Structure formats: structure tokens, C-alpha cells
Amino acid sequence: MTTIEPVPYVTPERPRRRLAERLGAALPKIVLAPSFAISLIFVYGFILWTVYLSFTRSRILPVYDLVGFDAYYRLWSQPNWYMAIKNLAIFGVLYISLCIAIGLFIAILMDQRIRAEGVLRPIFLYPMALSFVVTGTAWKWFLNPGLGLEKTMHNLGWESFKFDWLINTDMAIYTIVIAGVWQASGFIMAMFLAGLRGIDGGIIKAAQIDGAPTLAIYRRIIIPMLRPVFLSAVIVLAHMAIKSYDLVIALTGGGPGNATELPSTFMYSYTFTRSQMAVGSASAVMMLMGITAIIVPYLYSELREKRT
Amino acid sequence: QESVEVLHWWTSGGEAAALNVLKENLQKQGIGWQDMPVAGGSGVQAMTALRARVTSGDPPTAVQMLGFDIKDWAEMGVVGNLNDLATEQGWDKVIPAALQEFSKFDGDWIAAPVNVHSTNWLWLNKAALDKAGGEPPKNMDELFALLDKFKEQGITPLAHGGQPWQDGTLWESVVLSVGGMDFYKKAVIEADAEALSSDTMRQVFDNMSKLREYFDPNFSGRDWNLSTALVIEGQAGAQQMGDWSKGEWLRAEKKPGEDFVCIRFPGTQGSVLFNSDQFVMFDVGEDKRNAQLKMAAAVEDPAFQIAFNTVKGSVPARTDVPDTEFDDCGKKGMKDLAEAAASGNLAGSLAHGHAQPSSVKEAVFDVVTQHLNGQITTDQALERLPQAVAAAQ
Amino acid sequence: MSFLRISNLYKKIGNNEVLKDINVEMEKGDFLVLVGPSGCGKSTLLNAIAGLMPPTSGEIVLDGQVINDLHPSKRDIAMVFQSYALYPNMTVEENIGFALEMRGVGKAERAEAVKNVAGTLQIEHLLNRRPSQLSGGQRQRVAMGRALVRQPRVFLFDEPLSNLDAKLRVEMRAEIKSLHHNTDATIIYVTHDQIEAMTLATKIVVLKDGGIQQVGTPSKIYNRPANLFVADFMGSPAMNMLKGRTVADHGVRQIALFGGKVNVAMPSSVTTDVPDGREVILGLRPEGITDEGMVDPTAHAIAKVEADVSLVEPTGSDTFVTARLAGETFTGRVRADVAIAPKQRFTFVFNLDKAVVFDPSTTQRLA
Amino acid sequence: MSFLRISNLYKKIGNNEVLKDINVEMEKGDFLVLVGPSGCGKSTLLNAIAGLMPPTSGEIVLDGQVINDLHPSKRDIAMVFQSYALYPNMTVEENIGFALEMRGVGKAERAEAVKNVAGTLQIEHLLNRRPSQLSGGQRQRVAMGRALVRQPRVFLFDEPLSNLDAKLRVEMRAEIKSLHHNTDATIIYVTHDQIEAMTLATKIVVLKDGGIQQVGTPSKIYNRPANLFVADFMGSPAMNMLKGRTVADHGVRQIALFGGKVNVAMPSSVTTDVPDGREVILGLRPEGITDEGMVDPTAHAIAKVEADVSLVEPTGSDTFVTARLAGETFTGRVRADVAIAPKQRFTFVFNLDKAVVFDPSTTQRLA
Amino acid sequence: MSAASDSVSAGSARTARIVIYTLLVILAAVYLLPLYVMLTTSFKSLAEIRGGDMLALPRDPSWAAWTKVWGDACIGVTCEGIKGYFWNSIKMVVPAVAISTVLGALNGYVLTKWRFPGHKIVFGLMLFACFIPFQAVLIPMARVLGIFGLANSTSGLVFVHVVYGLGFTTLFFRNYYEAFPDELIKAAMIDGAGFFKIFWRILLPSSGPIIVVTVIYQFTNIWNDFLFGVSFSSGSESPMTVALNNLVSSSTGVKEYNVDMAAAVFAALPTLFVYIVAGRYFVRGLMAGAVKG
């Protein structure tokens, strides 16, 4: 009997990947590539360009001869710029905190099984739908002492009522806050409402069973659980605060005096109306640095490996 | 079809109607009109749009522009050349030298001037003035006396709109009134640091503070035409404003001399601060060149000059246009302009971009506005003014 | 007077009548287990007792007081939720201690109580974690801890062990049992698990479609189910249901099964008279059908049945054998080491002591 | 050559070595059940086979072809996911038919196939619903249907029955078993349920912390567990582990239990020689400890042990009794109708035929 | 889930509800005030506006301002109202919203379900686009549009809005798809579906809520944009906002507040409509995706 050689076990060859398959594997990247390229050019390319311009003496149109830090020197010697920064601080803090406070308050009210929710929700949301070019005039009227609230109160017989913030250099920035809060707080309300609706009802039941009164439930359970919403709201509001332009232009045009100047209006006016493009670019660079300081930690926390 | 594209901010009824004259004129010549109106803030948005158009390599045919902006753009080498047309039609002779200063760059015609506005006017409600004695004021002191009388009448003495350019317009009239034309030229046109912090300038700011007392509390941010309306309706006595203000009066069917009185700002009689709207012709391709030239010619057509300026309240840019169609104020304006040009008392308006580039203009506005709104004291203003001007140059 | 009495309770959600005419009484110290198919209203009933969903009508009386309108936080009831419902923003320690905190218990005392409970539940090492950092089983234990830390008037448990693995489940079951023994707590407990129901309850309530099917002790429910539903629902594999017909053989009451192939004695659970020739259903649990070596020596009535084996499922401890005879299928439980294979013929022993008989038309058990 | 061969498979997720040196072979038609505690890597292994998570190293050979780099959609493998993974936007019918559609099967043919599967799974009446309108158990059946509608080379089932109630579970188990019988499908199946594992598998793989503990037939795993972990993990209640010491009584090898109180014969599962005086652990499942009336008549070696009853848990079909003796606790399974109560003294019968012995130091079973 | 859900209310709950409703009604009134002023003003005559109380109802309501806005208000030298510009805006908004939404969805899909090394950096970089001040990109963008031959055209505007909308749409979809179970993708792969099939058949049909959020957000932003509109379009090509600006902020002439207000409300109609109709889905969509931990 002949011995049969055992068939050596051959590792089957890995099939060579065909071109089509490799294309298939790269497909996701191919799909993403255009958007990414667009961002690279139209965001980062333009940022670099702006940075470059800030080192030139560009005035009415870009010129490309470098002159060093001249524009930054001019920028930081402008009282307007300090005013803009100071105003941004006041506006930013108040705008963000008031929007959140009011938004959360309304959201909590709206969450109490309100019958007319379908009617009320759009009422709080609609300001977000209007541009300030549209509503600026109404607000200007409304806050104007001779025409609006003050006059109305006088007509109603409250003669001593005084509300002249719009024309008061010390108070004008607060009118910007009022209008800004009016516009954005509804949106923030929607975010909080969504957050509240997302909370598992069982948790609230559990807290009731644990003997917690409604106030304690909000304070100890619900509001702490809305932390992610707070974070998102702060980011949304911060970027709106930094970009606020229409709001100021429509309401005060930066005045009285320069009392309501903000970095965004500063930048626009220096770049386009004052023909100091280099200074405008320098202010844009400063703004971008400020934004980076806010956004990068957010991105970091957002994109960090999620704990499981 | 050949056509012109015109960027302007004359969007409201009267101005647009006046422009229509131009449009129809061109249409008769077979030239189409692509309208590119960008309203707002005396051309702020329009200049932004223009930058975008020029940068994208596709400038409009003609752009409405003021004073130093024209120079800035010319410097960028993006404007066209109208020399042939200008020589043919003899523009050099009929357009005042002060305007040519802006219409020409390096000796070449680049823009077709439309009109001449003058800013140092005071508009008075005739009824209120009559009640206060009927005598128009001739200097600052008389002005204050008159304003006091208005106050007694229980009306707002001086209607003013608190926007930087309006503050600036008032300020330049006060500078001219307090310091006279020489001082104005030194301080404003030459931006002499000494003049800007001189005692005369202190008086200017003191007067500004004084004037501030006669405003109503709602002046902040108010559009000029609303202030005019206050005077028209007799709620206010007077308004310092350029001659475009007349349009409002006319539209309200008021008659100069009967319902209202136009005078030079007290203390500035015989001097004229002007600004001039011009159509700057941009460097467009040969295919659009013919239409562009036809438009330039049409702008300088006396018929258009009359039609437009009677509505706008301004006076024609050409000195050879008859004044028969104009009303009292218009006639006075034309006469003043001619005299001032002859006597050397004609100077560009700062607030309207005919004295300094916009960077300096805005820097002055910053100081004036902050001072007027009480954010800084007169001392601070005197200190800041030369600094701001220097920084902006 | 009973400690907890629920009378004529109805609950409608939308158009859906989720609970219908529920009547239950409990003494202090009772351990009542609610069972029933998914969606039958068990959680809804617990919610009604806790005050989280007001009943549409009916009355809940606790300790002599009508509590229908009492706010949940004032009822002094503890509840373990089917979905855990842990506070995600609090640590395990805070979660467990929250109820005590709301009752104004001091910090030190609270920590002590939490530690004790955590020890019992084997989660001491997790006290500083947040719920998101726990596995499903660990979360369930925290949910338990939140209830156990209190001494409420009533405990409500909604499937508290469903996410634990078999081993832990057995341990926790023992913990709950000893909690009940040691503190004499009054407990209402929902479960899908028959073993849990049988081993823990002093009383079982079987629900179906929002209505009570039977209330009774575990052995009564298991051995004397009130109707076909209860019989079929309790026990796994389910009770065998064989079609039969009563016959009298020389005066001895018998039931003819498998189309007359097998006659068996009338089970002793039927004490009333049943007329001859009546159709009945004979219910016999798999453990009542065994191999010959496994017959309960104490059984009174047995019957041998030969049938064709169709499926053999060894579970390790036993082997379940499914067989067919005359078109009917039944499952028996034989010793794990009996040699048996599909398609083989096999002799089963029916222990009729354990059989029950139902009326097919009313589905009720004949007593 | 085997149909599916996994060799030296490793999988790291982050720093976590989820699978370690996995070696498994399967023939065509095998039914392999994966068991192991939660988090031991069962789902990960299925994912690796399906191509959804590429292994870190090692090789997967299917039908003679290395499939490591083959895209999941090309492997011709069907999978039922632990989390159902139903397409929420599609009806049940579309869900089940999707895979066929992707393979270009015509409409009519698809409808036919879907209908057949739905019939088997008793979900015919749900074909037009969306997943959100189904109960948990119904969803799980749809997930099954999605796999069953195909004739793939391998089926992967990840705890496919965990959300069904006991009754349905038994039925579905039978369906899977008959699918396997009738189509000779190759199946890999993950479950937590011992009964499922025992009844379905032709081969069981026990995993722990990503490593294989034992591979074998169900009865081998249950009756001859390789080590303490496997012994403890399989079976509920768990196997009793009693500390013992080998002694020789007149040359007969025995094990002294309960600190010497009881001596029992060395179980027949130990065939090698064990030196005297060695510490061992004797493992005996609860069904190996019974009451006297229940003793398996075929048992060779039995021992009677009297102990104090500490807990009695009647489950209906049987009663589990936990008792203490000499500080050790054990659980036995006695007949449901034995009268027995805590604190009572009771005589248990140990069936040593079923006992296994472990080396406490290595935790391995002594053979 | 509502905190007050189902809880048994005692007697004091009644007063609590009265307080809640009162508060909500007052707040709603405050929020509505500007809209109210705009609406009533648009129905008043100029004289009434000048002399009267802004809060008073129109004494003699008239549609004159509205018909004027739609059909014969002058914008520049043409007096045909804003209807033409209305369509310009529609022509710009619809493709811009559609393209940016589709791209955002695809990006979100790739970034969550087809991850590759560095996907976080790519996302982070794209997200930053949301925060760039638009004023800073006007000039270079004009240049680029000129090079592409897109200057001064609706397609150019669409392009610009797509570019600067991408960051937001990608963010929305990424957050939404992040929570979308991976198992579904795996199941579809096992079922034999490829990259686009999975997107088209599995993800997109389940993206309703987030599509609503994205579309609302993009629609509002693009519709209301003025800066890009005024810079990159001209004349009769301009979007609504530019025409509106020309109408309300002319430098000379009578301010016709009633016409301005009518125009303003008019310009806002589409966005208002979108918010009112889709508001409910908006909250739902935020819940599903945009707001998350």
C-alpha cells in the first residue's frame, strides 16, 4: 500500500485588491474631500490672507507690501477699540447669562404641560426668524423715549416714567443687550425645552418617590442634568455675541458717540468705511484669536474620547 | 444691447425720479440702464459692495461717489479716463476748480460731477421765527438768543439727529462760523495739529456743548429727515443741515420764504462748504466704453443738471446752467457758490468727504460725537483730536 | 382591616383601558408578586400606587388613609424602577442617599446607611462612580439601594433583577428574601421570572390585559391555576394541555386522552361531579411526565403512555423530551442521563396527582 | 479541512485586549454556542467574523478562503444583532426583505420569501408595521427574520431570544433548532441562557475575559467542566463547591467533606491517582443532591448527609433547599411536594456519580 | 418628559397653574410686541404714525402700504415693488439650503460612520468655519468669485452660502448621527448594502428631525443675510434683504414707516412661516441631535 503524502496545508493566498475595491474603500474620504478642501481654502486660506493683510498698509483695497506691526500699533492706540472690547465684555456676559436665564425660565414654564404650547412656542421662537435689518426699526422706536415705551407710559398716565437708555451713552449698550436677548432667548428656550423633554421621566418620578419637592427636583436633578445644553447654549450665544453686527447697526449704529461700538462693528467700519483695511484686518485677527480661545477648549471637550 | 451699470444710493422717491431723467435720456440713445442701488449710511454699504465688485474684476460702469473716496479709488488704478469727452465738451471751463480737484486725477478726467451740495445751511420754521422776532441770526450769539426764544415758545429749539455724520456736519459749520474760512482751511483741510488744539477750537467745542443744550432728548440716532419733519411741523424751530434738506420741505408742500427760511449758518455768510456727488467712471472693457462715455455726456447735459438739482435741493455742477427753474433757496445757493468760488471762500466739507480721506473724517467724527454726547470733556477733545487725526493719516 | 387596599381601580391612558377593576388587599408584611405578560399593566399599577399616575377611578387605601390625592413625595413609598431611573448627575453614594437627604437626615447618618446598603448589594467599591460608568447589572443594584436605604411603608419593585446574570440574580433574590424576613417589610414586586415569583411571594397576582386573572399563594397559582391562561403562563416549559373526554369505566371516573388511546383516572383536584362524555382539557406540567426510573414513589395515580419522541432537549440538570401521540404533542422532563433520541418510541409515566382539568368552553379550572 | 477556522485571533480596542488568542474550528452544519459573562468579548468575536471589526492579528478562513480583508457585504454571512438593529424607517416587510433587495432578488420572489419567514416567526400580521410600533419581543423576531430569509454561509446570532418571555422563548428555541436540522445551516450563537446553550449547541465555547476556557459538547461542558470557572458559570443554581481532602480508607479512595464529618467515595470522573491528604474541591450540582425519595435508582455511589436547612425555595416544579453543615453551604433540589422548612434538620442524598473534583491551586478539574 | 407629568395635584396646584399661565401670557406679550408694532404700523397712515401712539390699533386700517410694497414701491429707478426680489431670494435660498444640507449630511455620515484616522481634526477644522466673522472674508471671496466667473450672480451667492453654511450643517448632522446606532450600519453591511446605499436607504430616511433643524437654521440665516447679498449681487439680481434695505434706509426723502414695516414683515414672512409650521419639529430635532452631551 502506498502512503499518500499528506496534502500540505496551504494558506490560501489573499486576493489582491482590485482598483475598484480600493476606490470603494476610499469613497468616504472622496465624499468628504470637497467640503474639507472648501473649508481649508475659504476659512483657513482667508484667515491667513487676513493675517497677512494685517501686516501691510492696505487702506481702501489690499496692497501686499509688508510693514510689520504698524496696524496692530494703530489698533491698540484707538480708544474705539478699547471701547469695543469693553462693550463686548459687558454685552457678552449679560447677553449670554440673560438669554440662558430667561430661556431656561420660559422652558421650565413651557414644560408644565401647557395646553397652548403649540401657540406659545412660535411666539418665543419667531424673533430668531427675523433679521435685525427687519426688526431694528421697531426696536429703535420702541426704546426711543420720545416715541416708544416712555411715551406710551406717559400717555397711560405714568408721567414720571423714564426710559432713555437708547440715547444715554452709559446705558445704550444695555439696549443692545435687551434686543439681543429678545432675539435669541426663544431659541435658547427651544434648546432647553428639548433638553427637558429629553430627560427620562422615570428620573423625575424617582425623585418624587424619594420625597423631593418640585423645587428640589429642578435644583438638584433637572438643572444639573441639563449641563450639556448649557454648554451648547453658551457656545451658540458666544459666537452670536462675537458676530453681532446687524443688531448694533440697526439699533444704535454704534452710538451715541462710540458708546455701543463692538469689535465686529469696529472691524467693518475700519475695513470698509474708514479705508484702513490693515487695521480692520488686525482687529479681525484679534477677534479670531479671541474666538479660538473660546472654541478650542469646547472642541477639545466635544471631541475628546467619550468615557464609557 | 449696450448698457451701463450704475451703483448709487439714491434710492428714495425724488432722487430716483431724478435719476430716471438720466436713464430715459440714455435709453433714447439706445443705452440700457442696469440699476444697482445700495442704500444706507451715505454710501457705506455701497462702498463695501463696490470693493467686492472691483476685487472680483467686474466693476460697475459708473459709481456715485464723494470727494476723497474718488481720489482713493483713482489711486488704486481702477478708474477710466474721460479726457476726450471732457475736452470735446469743454468741461474745464464750466466746472468749478474746486470740483475739478476731485473729478480729475493726475490731470485726467475720471468722474462726471452731478451737483454741488452745500452743508453750512440753517433751516428755520418761518412761523416760529416770526414769533421770535423774524430776524435771522447772523452770528453764534444771535443764534443762541434765537434758540432761547424758541425754547420759550415751548418747542425744541434745534432739531438735530445724533448720527456721527450729522454731528460732523454741525461741527464743521461751527468751526467755519467761529474760526472763519482761514481757520477752517488750516484746521480741517490741512489738519494742522496746532489749529486742532487751539483756543479757537476750544471755542468751537464750547459752542457745541452749548448747542447740545437746545436738542430734544430723542436726538440720538435720529435720521436727519425726521429732524427736518420736526421743523416742518413746527415742533422744532431750526435745523442745521445741508441743502438736501430742502427736498423734505418741498415734498411737504412748503414754500421757501413763506413757510420756511433758508440761511447760511450764522457766521458763515459768504463762505460755502460744499460736497459734490460725482459719477466715477470705472475702467471697464472696451465693449462697455461707448455706453460709459454716453452716460458721462448725459450727466453733464444741462437738462439733467436742472432736472436733478431742482429736486435734490443742490445746485448744478456746471456753472453755465440758468437758474430760472430754481426756487429762492436754489437761486441763493447758486449765487453763493459762484461768489465763494470767486473769493476763495469755497472749501470742501469734511463731513461729506471733501476735506479729508474717510479715515481722518471718521477719526474726527469719533471725537466730535463723543464730545457731543458727553463721553469726553472739552479738554480731552482738544487733546484727542490731533492725535486721532494723526493716527488716521 | 388590611394594610393596603386597592378597590375597583381603573386606569385609562388615552382610549386604552390599561387597568380594569383591580381589587387587591395586602396585610402588613405581605410580599405580593405581580406577574403577567409584557404590557399587561404591571408597571402602571405600581405607578398608581406610588401616585405617579393618578387612577381614573377607584380607591387606594394605605394604613386606613385614602391616598388617591396624596402627592408621591408624601406617600412614604419606595420604588425600584424597571428603567433604573438613576440620577445621572449624582454619584452612586448621592443617588442612594438622596431620599434620606430629602428627609433631612444628617450627613454622617446618611453615609452610614448608604454604606450598609452598598455592602449588602456588593457595590461598595462603586460609591464614587456615576451611573454612566456602571454596567447594567450594577445600575440595577444602585436602583435597589435607593429603595433599600429607606424604611418606607411599602416597597415597590419593578423587575429589579432583570438585568443581572443568573448567578448574581440568585444572590440578590436571597437578599430580598432576607430583607423581607428580617424587617417584615410590605413589598409589591413585579417580575417575569417564574422562579422569582414562586420563591419570593407570599401572594401572587396574575394580570392579563389589565385585569386580574387569579390571586393566591405561589403553590396555589402553580398547582391549582384558576384558568387556562394562568396555567399556561406560569411555568417553563409550559403546562401540557391535552384534549380529553370524560368517561365512566365501571363507575370509576376517567378521562380518555389522545383520542381514546389512553384512559387516565380523574385527577384528585377535581372534586365535583362531571357528567360523562364531556369535553375537558387535562393540564399536566412537564415534571408530571417522567421516565419510569423517576416516578415519584408517593404518587397515587399514574399512567404509562408510549409515544414517539420528536425532540430531545438536554438542559444539563434534566432532559426535556417532546413526544407526539395521536396528533397531540406533550413535553416531559426525564433524568439527564436517560438515553433517548428523536424518532424513538418511549414510555412516559404520567403522574396524575399533579394534573388539573379545565373546561374548554369557559377556560376555567374544574374544581 | 474545517469550514470555518479562526486562528490566533487577537483584538485590541484602545488599550483593552478584548480577545486573546482565539482558536476555533467549525465544520459545515455545526451549531456553536458562545457563552461567557457579560463583557467577555462574545459580541466582539461575532463582529470580527462578520467583518465589522477587523481583528488586530490572526486569521479567519471561511470555506478555504482567508476573509480577513473581505468587506462585510461580500462575506455572505447573516447576523442577528443583540440590539436588533432594525431599520427604523422601514416596515417589517422591508426590513426582512432588505438583504434580498440588495442582492437583486425580484419583488415577487422577495415577498414570497418574507411571507414564509414571517409565518415561521408568527409575525405575519405585523408586516406593515414599523419597528417603533412593535414590542421588544416582536422586534427581536423581526431581527431573526432578517437573517432567516437568507441562505448565507454562516449565521451569527447575538443573544437573539433574550427579550422574549419564557413561553415564546421556548417556541423560538424550537424554531432555531429545526432550522438547523432542516437546512444544515452553520450557526454561531451567543447566549446567556444555559438552557439555550445546552439544548441548541453541537459545540459550546466558554469565554472569559477574551480567552477561551473550554470547548466541548454541551454534556461535556456541563458534566465535565474543565475548571472551576466553567463549572461555576454553567448551571443555575450554581454547582456546589465543597472543600475536601483525599483520604484512603482501607485502600478505597475517599474524600473527606465538611471538615471530616462526611466521607464520600472518590467520584468516578477522577481516573488518575490522587495522593492522600491532598486538598480538593468537590463539585456537585444541585440536582445531584436530593431527598431520599428522589434518588436516581441507577446511581452507583451515593452518600447521605444530614444538615440544617437554612432556606427553602419552592419553584413549583421542584424545591431548592439550601442547607449548612460545618460552616459550608450547599443547595439541593428536592421534589416540590417534600415537606421541609427552614431550621429543620434534613437528610440529603449526594449522588456522587455526578460529582467532579478540582484542584484548588490550579482551579483545573482532576481527571 | 414633563416634571409635572401626571403628578397628583393637590389644591394648591390650581393656583400654581394660574401663576404659570399668567407668566407665560405676559412673556408672550412682550415677545410679540415688536411684531405687533410692525404689523399695526403697516396698516396706519403716515399722519397717524407721526402723531399717534405706537401701541394703538390703526384707526383706519388700510392695505395701501402692503400693495405698495408688493407692487409699486420704488427701489432705485424701478418702481415695481419687492416682488421680483422676493423670487431672487427664493432662487438663492432653495439651492443653497439644499446643497449645504446634503453636503452636511454626507459629511456627518462619513465623520461618524466611516471614521478614519484624523477624523476629529478634520471635523474640528470644519467646525471652526462657523465662527469666522463674515466681514473678514468679503474681499478675498470677491476675488475668488471673480476668478470662478461667479461674481455678481445668484450661483455665486449660493456658493458663498454653501461654503459658510457647511460648518453648521456638518455639526448638526454629525451630532445627530453620532447617536445613531452603529449596529444599523453594520446590519446594512451584512445585508449587502454599500456606502451610498446605506446613506440613502438607512440614514437619510431617519434624519427627519435633524433635517428640519438644519433647514430652518440655514433657511433663516441665508434668507436674512444682507452682507453677502449686497456684496456679491447687484441690481435686479439682489436678494430681498438688499431691496428691503434700499427701501427702508434711503438717505433722503420721506420715511414711509408704514411701507417700511409692511416690507419688513413681508420680508420675514417665509422665515416666520417656516418657524411656525416646523416649530414643533424644531424642538424635536434639537432634542434628537443638536443638543447633546
Ligand SMILES: Nc1ncnc2c1ncn2[C@@H]1O[C@H](COP(=O)(O)OP(=O)(O)OP(=O)(O)O)[C@@H](O)[C@H]1O
Ligand atoms: N403613555 C401611554 N399611552 C398609551 N398606552 C400606554 C402608555 N403607557 C403605557 N401604555 C400601555 O399600557 C399598557 C400597560 O403598560 P405597562 O407599562 O404597565 O406594562 P407592563 O405590564 O409593566 O409591561 P412590561 O412587563 O413590558 O414592563 C401597555 O399595553 C402599554 O402599551
Ligand SMILES: Nc1ncnc2c1ncn2[C@@H]1O[C@H](COP(=O)(O)OP(=O)(O)OP(=O)(O)O)[C@@H](O)[C@H]1O
Ligand atoms: N469601543 C470600545 N472601546 C473600548 N472597549 C470596548 C469597546 N467595545 C467593547 N469594549 C469592551 O470589550 C469587551 C467585550 O465587549 P463585548 O461587547 O464583546 O462583550 P459581550 O461578551 O458581548 O458582552 P454582553 O454579554 O454584555 O453583550 C467589554 O469589556 C467592553 O467593555
Ligand SMILES: [Mg+2]
Ligand atoms: Mg413594566
Ligand SMILES: [Mg+2]
Ligand atoms: Mg454582547
